[in-house]
Amino acid sequence: MKAVVLEAVGNPALRDLPMPVVPSGWALIRVGWCGVCGSDMPRMFAKGAHRMPLVCGHEFAGVVEALGPNTVGVPVGDRVAVFPLIWCGACAACEAGAYVQCEAYDYLGSRRDGGFAEYVAAPVRNLLPVPANVSLASAAMTEPAAVALHALRTTGVPLVGRDVAVFGAGPIGLLTAQWARIMGAARVFISDIVAARLDMAVSLGFKFMIDATEQSAAQAIQSLTNGAGVAVAVEAAGVPQTLLAAVRSVGRSGRVTLLGNPSADVTLPAELISRIMRQEIALCGVWNSTYSVLGASDDWRAALGAMAAGTLDAECLVSHRASLTATPDLLRAIHARTVSAAKVLVGAPIERTVV
Ligand SMILES: [Zn+2]
Numbered sequence: 197m198k199a200v201v202l203e204a205v206g207n208p209a210l211r212d213l214p215m216p217v218v219p220s221g222w223a224l225i226r227v228g229w230c231g232v233c234g235s236d237m238p239r240m241f242a243k244g245a246h247r248m249p250l251v252c253g254h255e256f257a258g259v260v261e262a263l264g265p266n267t268v269g270v271p272v273g274d275r276v277a278v279f280p281l282i283w284c285g286a287c288a289a290c291e292a293g294a295y296v297q298c299e300a301y302d303y304l305g306s307r308r309d310g311g312f313a314e315y316v317a318a319p320v321r322n323l324l325p326v327p328a329n330v331s332l333a334s335a336a337m338t339e340p341a342a343v344a345l346h347a348l349r350t351t352g353v354p355l356v357g358r359d360v361a362v363f364g365a366g367p368i369g370l371l372t373a374q375w376a377r378i379m380g381a382a383r384v385f386i387s388d389i390v391a392a393r394l395d396m397a398v399s400l401g402f403k404f405m406i407d408a409t410e411q412s413a414a415q416a417i418q419s420l421t422n423g424a425g426v427a428v429a430v431e432a433a434g435v436p437q438t439l440l441a442a443v444r445s446v447g448r449s450g451r452v453t454l455l456g457n458p459s460a461d462v463t464l465p466a467e468l469i470s471r472i473m474r475q476e477i478a479l480c481g482v483w484n485s486t487y488s489v490l491g492a493s494d495d496w497r498a499a500l501g502a503m504a505a506g507t508l509d510a511e512c513l514v515s516h517r518a519s520l521t522a523t524p525d526l527l528r529a530i531h532a533r534t535v536s537a538a539k540v541l542v543g544a545p546i547e548r549t550v551v
């Protein structure tokens with residue numbers, strides 16, 4: 197099969213690989229689309245992966261092509277989204293169902309071969325059926341959609357009628373903003389420094405965009421809320437300025453969610469620490485998303501459900517679709533910033549049952 201293999205840092209290359217081995221309890225998935233995550237770029241071009249060579253890509257959906265020996269639970273031919281974390285099932289976190297806190301997890305696309313390939317092997321318990329009216333392109337974005345939902349759920353703040361700020365209008369930020377709207381937020385303020393991203397927010401129907409190259413986002417939000425600040429601010433850019441702006445934009449008992457992977461150290465000025473104390477502001481770390489094998493209210497089912505209901509639009513965030521053959525050059529161009537992209541999907545189109 198064809199796959200984009202990371203052989204060394206800075207060198208993703210198209211290669212022919214043997215078909216994945218499919219053990220008992222696992223399925224062979226023919227990949228429809230696999231998204232390029234913000235975390236894939238430093239993995240491929242700066243930090244490297246846990247092991248190399250590796251097929252990256254953990255945001256994918258496809259069709260069940262075959263099952264391992266003595267395996268049941270999902271019919272061949274079904275369209276599925278794939279939860280990429282493979283939990284050990286034996287640690288305390290796994291016993292509590294907190295799979296993303298597993299002490300000995302494996303991970304498709306960062307620790308073992310993932311979705312930048314024609315086929316991937318995954319445990320059947322990691323597969324969720326894709327609703328008939330959800331495209332595989334949308335379903336490939338179940339993971340970032342679930343992560344964005346998790347970022348808001350983790351705050352514990354009911355958002356009905358409250359104001360929310362999202363710093364960073366990349367795909368994950370715009371998914372978070374859509375969840376805030378679904379959860380009933382009064383106003384969603386979206387800040388970025390790239391006009392094209394703010395335009396994408398406009399096309400999604402958002403009304404309160406702040407170009408942080410023109411004004412201080414925190415000041416703008418404080419003035420738009422008459423000094424009350426927002427209830428929840430989500431930092432979805434991973435840069436020091438946006439983290440500080442997020443803290444400055446919340447009001448009393450505000451929650452600041454750290455969602456963007458940090459790109460640098462952040463210095464908290466004493467004046468801001470004092471504000472965090474006096475206003476009892478909390479900084480919430482979030483990691484990944486909740487997934488359950490049989491449950492009904494985890495982040496993954498909620499994401500697919502909102503896509504099926506038409507309230508969450510993931511596909512409109514897609515700026516590029518590339519074949520596996522074209523993928524290495526596209527990744528290099530994005531890294532070199534000669535191409536500016538929102539969500540990039542790679543793979544071979546196998547849409548066939550879109551209603
Ligand atoms: Zn991701």
Ligand SMILES: [Zn+2]
Pocket residue numbers: 283284285286287288289290297298299300301
């Ligand atoms: Zn575990």
